[in-house]
Amino acid sequence: MARNSLSLLFVFLAILLASALNEASPVWQRKTIHGPGWRPINNPKDPQVVEIAKFAVTEHNKEASTALAFEAVVKGETQVITGTYWLVIAAKDGSATGSKQYQAVVWDEQSLKFRKLVSFIEISN
Numbered sequence: 001m002a003r004n005s006l007s008l009l010f011v012f013l014a015i016l017l018a019s020a021l022n023e024a025s026p027v028w029q030r031k032t033i034h035g036p037g038w039r040p041i042n043n044p045k046d047p048q049v050v051e052i053a054k055f056a057v058t059e060h061n062k063e064a065s066t067a068l069a070f071e072a073v074v075k076g077e078t079q080v081i082t083g084t085y086w087l088v089i090a091a092k093d094g095s096a097t098g099s100k101q102y103q104a105v106v107w108d109e110q111s112l113k114f115r116k117l118v119s120f121i122e123i124s125n
Helices: 002-024 047-064
Strands: 038-040 068-079 084-093 099-109 114-123
Touching: 047 068, 047 084, 047 099, 047 114, 068 099
Parallel strands: none
Antiparallel strands: 038 068, 068 084, 084 099, 099 114
């Protein structure tokens, strides 16, 4: 059991490191992620994708003391082997008119019933 926990820790640290590197690099500024294992999400209205996106907005609201309201998943990609989702989410801020778009990275490990918001940033449309 300790070996599984250690493996999980290494995967988590690898995702955090990749996320930090991606945020600092010009690649992160593009509208899509390119790399091994990433595949586009063909149906952004898929209930599982929507659930993960709503989780991202809820967690961001808790962490940043904001009141964003989820509207839709615009697009996304997933890396199935790591359970990582990269999503562009439309959300409305109660104090602003219209919606804004946000880039969210969520680590979702269904077999362990574990979900973590890795990053959540506003992007310009």
